[in-house]
Amino acid sequence: MQESVTQAATTDQSQEHQPGRGRLGPLLCWAVVFADIGTSVYYTPGILYVTVGKLAGFFVLLTMVVFVLLTLKYAEVSARFPQGGGVVSVAAHALNPWFGALGGMFILVDYFLTAALSCLSGIFYFSVVFPALGPNALWITIAVLTLLGILNWIGITESATVSLIGALIAFVSDLAILVTVFSHISLAEALHLFASMFAGNAVTPVKLLVGFGGAFLAFSGLESISQLSPVMKTPRKKVAGLALLLVVVTIGLTSPLLTTFSTLLQPQEATDPLKNSQLVSLLAGHWGNIWLQSEVAISASALLVFASNTAIIGAYHVFMALSRMEFLPSFVLKRNRLRGTPHYSIALATGVPIVVLLLVHGQLDLLGDMYAFGLLGAFSLTCLGLDVVRWRERQAARNRAAALAELRESQQNGHVSREADLALTAESGLVLNGHHGLQSSQQSTHGEIVESSERSYEGWRGLWYTIDFYLGVITTFLVTLAWSINLVAKPLATAFGGSVALLGMGVAFYNYRSHRLMGRLPVPVTTIEDHLHGSILAVLTANNPHNEDVIRTALQSADGRPVVFLYVGEPRVARTPRLFEVVDPYLEDEQAKELFGKAESQARRAKISTRRYVYRPYEPGTIARVWQIVHPHDTIVPADEVPRIEDINPDRISYEISPGGGMQVAHMVKRW
Structure with missing residues (x-):
């Protein structure tokens, strides 16, 4: 059957090996993430106090352990999926495109509630300085969200530098509060308080x-x-790892302590319907002075509104990604002529949080209760998807290790098995959890490759990959457990999140069915990591009039064999993406999607059970690299492309003559 996984490596080689101007290093990545996570401490103490009372700080500290494990997985996700997309890319790659769509719905629920909750909380904090704003917080919040929508329509974009300034101010303010509190209580009193x-x-x-x-x-x-993967400097795993290490340290120093002090040192304020949404600022004023209280209130308010804008930007980029994947209608992608911004996506990303605020009448605790569905759903699906990818790679690594062992035995007996020899090609190097443990050169002997493989698989590195894999499984279990608990314990979150997800998936199914009735099916691209002996490789090229002839010929020639459709797109124009943008050249190539859709529709009618779709932007040697990986028996290409294909040495080439007498399609046959 067709493998429904999204291609994980679509960035061009120049971007992979050159950081490029305007890309984010660890500090700026930390700033963007902390400017989002760091705002949670402003509203979490009051919301959590309503549920668990004085134990709020204890539970934040307890959950911190799982948070650390989650950062390990998200660092790997950032490296594996340089096109961005987060849960959408992971779930589509590992499970099925429909799970990618479901992940998109989960993260949209998260973004909607983040925009509403952060903006409302920001207004509440600002009312510490200007109390008259408190009674009108709901309508002021709606006005601010509307203004943010207008700014995004104009084209104001997120800035990592601004995030850095805001994150540093917030972190220093948090530390100032903690220093102030500890200057008034002794260590013994603090321990007694805990x-x-x-x-x-x-x-x-x-x-x-x-x-x-x-x-x-x-x-x-x-x-x-x-x-942030598309705008991250390389190597991405190192950059993401350092950034998340900074996140763990800064959040670990502030969030559990501020939650504990805000609730235990201010029990009356924690039970007050208004003041429990201002606990951190009030803590600064109670143990410090009015100036610190005002500074924290203003900086918290600004950062919370900034986080709300981040959620709007993230939401409309997810809308656009789902539309390019053809799960949402194409009007979502339309841009206005005046500013060139996606006004429909921005309107949806701004309008839904406003509707949510009106439905809950601006009650912060209700928004907090509704939050869990999308957040934990996205966490769970991301973790599960990454576990599946790792498991597949471990299985492939074991198979290759078995082939290498067979080769060693064959060498000792004086002959070499061809199947084992094929397993040693550079394209099918040993992979464990996404880490290439085998990087052999063409000059390496088979014996050297066997020894290198065993060191990678059985040594300390292989042991770490195994530990990392099982830590990931434990993380998935714990996060999924938390999500399952909230599905029962927070029925409002389940009702809202479930309704949004069901509505979104209904729209996706209707859109998919409409495309199917028109004879064009949405097709996800796939990765090819090993040989498909005896297969057909059908090469499609940009703007070639004979592409449909190639599709027809490939399906007629298949005779039950696997068919791999390779589309070679236009060369990519290097550019620095915007923050939170999903950068996948296939999703932006309408001709490629249309041809793959036609190929899929015809392949289903022809009952071709194994079919895969590979997309590559043009680079010298692109076709040859895929050819070396797939090992096809017959490579079918437009006849006029044959002179431009390098590094392919078929045993023979034959041409298919069209009814008009012209040569349209070439067969490049190879017996491996």
Whole structure:
């Protein structure tokens, strides 16, 4: 059957090996992520206090352990999927394009509630300085969201430098509050304060599960690191790892302590319907002075509104990505003539949070309760998808290791198995959890390759990959457990998130069905990591009038064999993407999507069981590289492309004559 996975490596070689101007290093990536996660501490204490009381700080600290494990997986996601997209790319690649669409719905729910919750919380904090704003917080929030939508329509974009300034101000303010509090209480008093959390509070299994599930609100925003992949400097895994290490340190120093002090040192304020949304600023004023209180209130308000704008930007980019994947209608992609911005996507990303605010009448605790569905759903699907990708690679690595062992035995017996020899080509190097443990050169002997492979698979590095894999499985279990708990414990979140997800998937199904009725099916591209012996490789090129002849000939020649459709697109124009933009050249290539859709429709009618779709922007040697990986028996190309194909040495070439007498299609046959 067709492999429904999204191609994970679509960036051009120049971008992979050259950082490029305007790309983000670890510090700026930290700033963007911290400017999102760091705002959670401003509203989490009050919302969590309503559910678990004085144990709010304990549960944030408990969930911090899972957060650290999550950062390990998200660092890998950022490296594996340089096109961005986060959960959409991971789920589509690992499971199925429909799971990618479902992941998109989850993250949209998360973005909608982030925009509403952050903006409303920002207005509440600003009302610490200007109390008259408090009674009108709902309508002021709606006005601010509308203004943010207009600014995005005009074309104001997110700035990593501005994020850095905001993140530094917020972090320094958080540290100033903690220093102020510790200057007034001794270490013994602080320890006694922590112990008092459990006084009269029996931590029952039910409370433990509910608190664990609810405390993930303190770490919302982690998913933004995977959206930064297209603008991240290389090597991405190192950059993302360093950025998330900074996130763990800064969040670990501030979030658990601020939550604990905000709730335990201000029990009356924590139960007040208005003041529990201003706890961090009030803590600064109670233990510091009015100036620190005002500074925290203003900086928190600005950063929260900034986080709301980040959510709007993220949401409309997800809308556009889902539309390019043909799950949402094409009007979502339309740009206005005046500013060149996607006004329909921006309107949806801004309008839904406004509707949500009106439905809950501006109640912050209700927004917090609704938050869990999308956030934890996206976390769970991302973790599961990455586990599936890792498991597949481990299985492939074991198969290759077995082939290498067979080769060694054959060498000792004086002959070499051809199947084992084929396993040693550079294109099918040993892969463990996305790390190439075998990087052989063409000059390496078979014996050297065997020894290198065994060191990579059985040595300390292989041991770490195994530990990393099982840590990932544990992380997936814990996050999915938290999501499952919230599905039951927070029915409002389940009702809202489930309704949005079902509505979105309904639209996706209708859109898919419409394309199918028109004879064009949405097709995800696939990766090719190993040989498909005896297969047909059908090469399609940009703007070639004989592409449909190639499709027809390939399907007629298949005779039950696998068919790989390779589309070679136009050369990519190097540019620096915008923050949170999903950069996948296939999704922007309408001709490629149309041809793949026609090929898929015809392949289904021809009952071709194994069919794969590969997209590559043109580079010298592109076709030859795919040819070397696939090992096809017959490579079918437009006849006029044969002189331009280099590094392919077929045994024979034959041409198919069209009814008009012209040569349209060439067969390049190879017996491997």
